[in-house]
Each structure stands twice: as structure tokens, then as C-alpha cells.
Amino acid sequence: MPNREEYNLVQMSEAKFFAVDPKLEDYWRAIILFGRNVASYKFALAKSLLELAPQGKTIITLEDLAEPYSRHIVEHIKEVKTQTTSRSSRFLDACQQFGAQEISKTKLIDTTVSLGFENVIDAFHNLSAGETPVRFFTDERKGAAKGIRLTDELFELLQVLQAENLPSEVEARWRLVENAWELKISPKLISVDYDPTRELLFTFGENRRRVDLTSCRDGLNGYQKGRCFYSFAEISILYGSPNLADVDHFFPFVLHEYIKNIDGVWNLVLASVDCNRGKDGKFDRLPHIDYLERLYNRNEFLITSHHPLRETLIKQSGSTPEKRRLFLQAVYNTSQAILGNGKSDGWKAPFEYPNTF
Numbered sequence: 001m002p003n004r005e006e007y008n009l010v011q012m013s014e015a016k017f018f019a020v021d022p023k024l025e026d027y028w029r030a031i032i033l034f035g036r037n038v039a040s041y042k043f044a045l046a047k048s049l050l051e052l053a054p055q056g057k058t059i060i061t062l063e064d065l066a067e068p069y070s071r072h073i074v075e076h077i078k079e080v081k082t083q084t085t086s087r088s089s090r091f092l093d094a095c096q097q098f099g100a101q102e103i104s105k106t107k108l109i110d111t112t113v114s115l116g117f118e119n120v121i122d123a124f125h126n127l128s129a130g131e132t133p134v135r136f137f138t139d140e141r142k143g144a145a146k147g148i149r150l151t152d153e154l155f156e157l158l159q160v161l162q163a164e165n166l167p168s169e170v171e172a173r174w175r176l177v178e179n180a181w182e183l184k185i186s187p188k189l190i191s192v193d194y195d196p197t198r199e200l201l202f203t204f205g206e207n208r209r210r211v212d213l214t215s216c217r218d219g220l221n222g223y224q225k226g227r228c229f230y231s232f233a234e235i236s237i238l239y240g241s242p243n244l245a246d247v248d249h250f251f252p253f254v255l256h257e258y259i260k261n262i263d264g265v266w267n268l269v270l271a272s273v274d275c276n277r278g279k280d281g282k283f284d285r286l287p288h289i290d291y292l293e294r295l296y297n298r299n300e301f302l303i304t305s306h307h308p309l310r311e312t313l314i315k316q317s318g319s320t321p322e323k324r325r326l327f328l329q330a331v332y333n334t335s336q337a338i339l340g341n342g343k344s345d346g347w348k349a350p351f352e353y354p355n356t357f
Contacts, residue, residue, distance in 0.1 A: 010034060010128045010304045011128050011129050012300075013034070013300050013301055013303070013304040014030060014034055014127055014128060014129060014304070015129075016297055016300070016301070016357070017029075017030055017034070017301060017357065018030070020354075020355055020356055020357060021354070021356070023160070023225075024134060024153055024156055024157045024160060025157060025160055025162045025163075025166065025225070025226065026225060027132050027133070027134040027153075028046075028136065028157060028166060029166075029169065029222045029225065030127060030132060031046070031124065031125060031127070031132060032046055032169065032170055032173050032222065033169075033173060033222050033223065033301070033305055034127060034128065034304055034305065036306055037177050037306075038084060038085045038086065039083060039084035039085070039086065039089070039120075040073065040076065040083040040084065040174055040177065040178055041073075041116070041119070041120035042120055042123070042124060043072075043170050043171075043173060043174035043177070044069050044070075044072040044073045044076075044120075045069060045120050045121070045124055046124075046170045047068070047072050047167060047170050047171070048065060048068040048069045048072065049136060049137065049150070049154060050158075050166060050167050050170070051068050052064070052065070052068065052150075053150055053154050053155060053157075053158055054158060057150070058149055058150050059140065059145045059147060059148075059149055059150075060137075060147050060148050060149075060150060061145065061146055061147035062113045062117060062141065062146060062147045062148075063109065063113055063147075064147065065117070065147060065148065066109045066112035066113050066116060067109060069112060069116060069117075070094075070095055070098070070108050070109065070112040070116065073092070073095045074095045074096075074098055074099045074108075076174065076178060077092070077095050077096050077099055078099050080175075080178040080179060080181075080182045081096070081182065082178060082181040082182040082184075083095075083178060083181075084181075085181060090111070090115055091111060091112065091115040091116045094107070094108055094111040094112070094115075095108065117141075121139050121141065121148065122139070124136075124137075134153050135151055135153065136150070136151055136153055136154040136157065137149060137150050137151055137154060138151065161226075161234050162225075162226040162234070164236065164238055164241075165221055165222075165226055165236060165237050165238070168215070168217075168218045168221075168237055168238070169218060169221055169222040169237075171214070171218065172214040172215065172218035172219045172222075173219075173222070173305075175213050175214040176192075176201075176213055176214060176219065176305075176308065176309065179203070179211055179213055179308075180308040183203070183205045183206075183211065185205070190203055190308035190311055190312065191203060191204075191308075191311075191312055191315065192213065192265055192308055192309060192312040193263065193264075194216060194247075194263045194264070194265065194268060195212075196247075196263065198212075199215060199216050199217065199247055200212050200213070200214070200215060200216060201213045201214055201215075201216050201219050201265070203308065215237070216247050216268060217237040217245055217247060217270060218237055219309075220247075220265075220268065220269070220270050220302075221235070221237045221245070221270060223298055223301040223302055223305070224269070224270055224298060224357065225356045225357055227353075227356050227357075228245070228270065228271050228272040228275055228349075229248070229250075229269035229270060229271050229275075229291075229294065229295075229298070230269075230271055230272075230275040230282070230287070230291065230348075230349040230352070231272060231274070231275050231349040231350075231351060231352050231353060232352060232353040232354065232355055232356050233272045233274070233275075233353060235270055235271075235272055237270075243272065243273075244273075245270040245271060245272065245273075246270070246271050246272070246273055246276040246277065247268055247269075247270060248268070248269050248270070248271040248275075248276045248282070249262060249263075249267055249268065250267050250268070250269050250287060250291070250295055251267050251286070251331060251332075251335050252282075252283075252284040252285065252286065252335075252339075253284075254284045254339075255334075255335055255338060255339070258334060258335075258338055259331055259334065259335070261316050264312070264316040264317075265302065265309060265312055265313060265316070266299055266313055266316045266317045269295070269298065275349050280350045282347050285339075285346070285347040286332075286335050286336060286339050286346050286347065287346055287347050287348070288345055288346035288347060288348045289332060289345075289346060290348070292328055292329065292332055294355075294357070295328060296324065296325055296328055297357055298357065299313055299317065299324065300321065300324075301357070303324075
């Protein structure tokens with residue numbers, strides 16, 4: 001259980017996440033990104049909702065829901081066996097047995113209907129401060145439908161520009177959580193690193209075996225609400241998209257000899273191509289100090305995510321909010337002195353949309 005200080009930190013981060021004109025995608029992202037997880041069921045349900053909603057059906061029976069729900073879990077179990085912190089689960093056992101071709105699809109669906117939704121439907125919309133004010137489905141299991149009813153909010157969510165990013169964000173969060181469980185390493189010992197060549201977040205398991213976790217874009221995008229860090233322009237994390245985001249070092253990489261862990265998650269942000277390397281772009285310049293508070297807020301969102309980004313950020317930037325704020329200011333001062341920007345205000349985006357975080 002989190003202590004009072006950790007619980008208050010999560011609540012404050014959630015409040016900041018919703019503080020500026022919250023959108024449907026913000027409520028969805030909060031459900032996926034914040035809080036602790038004891039099993040991967042929430043992620044499987046989220047991916048199933050995004051898959052089923054485009055079919056246009058309002059009522060989804062448990063039998064209809066069971067197919068994509070169990071399929072997503074079976075796919076993940078093939079890669080990472082550990083999908084819960086509990087010692088045993090008859091439902092997960094059935095998923096594993098199906099993946100090993102030991103039971104039939106009919107048996108898997110029947111088991112999923114009877115055991116797979118015991119807690120996740122009730123808990124899906126829960127945040128630390130209570131249930132999110134926006135619901136993407138209602139529970140109709142005790143009614144004639146014997147399933148769930150998709151809400152207008154879920155159908156509207158599919159129409160927003162950020163809808164294309166949401167499945168990848170769920171997958172990234174799932175990958176981070178399950179690998180933390182699978183590695184069986186104390187969260188305080190897990191360190192997430194960045195591979196700039198492949199643009200991946202990775203860690204090391206037993207015997208220093210490298211474990212690739214997820215795309216850096218997929219892992220960070222939700223915490224920036226799908227916006228460029230500097231201009232708040234809409235960005236995408238899908239390859240081939242015309243507004244595919246760049247992974248940018250807030251403190252430029254040219255300072256790597258002077259700044260420890262410059263490739264750390266604490267210093268990585270997603271930026272539009274225009275802001276990062278377009279005309280009047282940032283390139284290797286130090287950003288204006290006004291952006292420092294924004295970086296602090298984004299990092300606090302990451303710290304409340306737990307498994308394993310929380311401990312990574314704490315190790316890289318400080319054990320308390322105040323220490324993390326002082327850390328960023330000290331790095332900024334150092335960068336300013338080295339780059340000779342002491343008499344300059346620093347780089348700013350040529351244009352900025354209304355702020356979102």
C-alpha cells in the first residue's frame with residue numbers, strides 16, 4: 001500500500017493532469033497511466049474497448065467481450081508470463097493453457113466469461129481520488145444485456161485526433177508493468193534506459209540480459225497528452241504519420257559530457273518536427289527557462305505511473321518533489337554557463353497553442 005506522502009503525490013499529479021481544460025482523451029489516459037496495478041486486466045479491457053467500439057454496437061455481451069479480452073492476454077503471456085502480482089489465477093492459467101494448445105477456444109471463452117471480469121469491470125474507472133467523472137461503459141451484467149453498455153463518450157473518443165495513438169499508449173503501459181513483474185527485481189533496483197538508435201526504452205534483467213520495454217514515443221506520449229512539449233501542437237506516435245513526433249533531449253545532447261544521465265527519461269520529451277529541427281527550431285539550443293516548470297510537471301506525471309518509471313525518475317532526479325525541482329534548476333544553471341547562454345533568454349517555440357499541462 002502507498003504511504004500518505006505517495007498517495008498525496010498521486011492525487012496532486014492527477015489534479016494537475018486535469019487542471020487545464022480536460023478532454024475525453026485525458027480521462028481515458030488517466031485511467032491507463034495513473035495508479036498501481038495488481039494485474040494486467042485493465043489494459044486488456046482497454047484494448048478490447050478500442051477494438052469493439054468501431055463496430056458501432058452499444059451493448060457488448062460478456063461472450064462478445066471475452067474474445068478480444070482473452071486474446072490480448074494470451075498474446076502477452078506468450079511474451080511475458082507474469083500478468084499479475086497474485087500467486088495464482090485460474091483465468092490466467094486458462095489463457096496460458098490455450099496458448100499452449102491444451103484447451104479449446106470454447107473452453108477459454110467460457111472461463112473468461114465466468115472468471116475473467118470479476119474485478120476489472122468494477123475497477124476500470126477508478127483513480128486514487130475516486131472514480132473518473134467520465135465513464136466509457138456502464139456495467140449491465142445484472143441486467144438483461146448480461147454485459148456492458150458502451151457510452152457516447154467512448155464513441156466520441158474514437159473521433160478525436162488523438163484516437164490513433166491510444167492503442168499504442170495502452171500497449172506501452174502494459175509492457176512496462178508486466179516486465180517489471182516478470183523481472184522480479186525490486187522496483188528500487190530497476191533502471192529504465194534509452195536506446196537513441198532504436199528509440200526504445202529498455203532495462204536489464206538477470207545476468208545483465210537486455211530487455212526491450214517499449215517505444216520511447218509510445219511510453220511518453222500519454223503523459224504529454226499527445227502534444228508537442230514546446231508548442232502543444234498535436235503529435236502522432238504512428239510511423240508514417242505526417243506529424244510523427246521527434247524524441248528530443250530537453251537539455252541538448254551536446255552537454256552529455258557535463259550532465260549525468262542526459263539520455264535519462266527525465267530529459268526526454270516528444271516534440272514536433274517543426275519545433276525540434278524545423279525553421280527556427282530548437283536543435284542544440286537550450287530551451288527558455290519558462291519550459292523548466294513544464295518539464296518538472298511532466299516528470300511528476302511519470303513518477304506517479306509506478307512500474308518501473310517511478311523509481312527510475314526518482315534515482316535520476318531526486319527523492320522528493322522539492323529535490324527534483326532543485327535538480328532541474330541546477331542542471332539548467334550548468335547548461336546555461338556551458339553553452340554561453342547566460343545573457344540569452346533561451347530558445348522558444350515560434351508559436352504556441354493553449355497549454356494543456
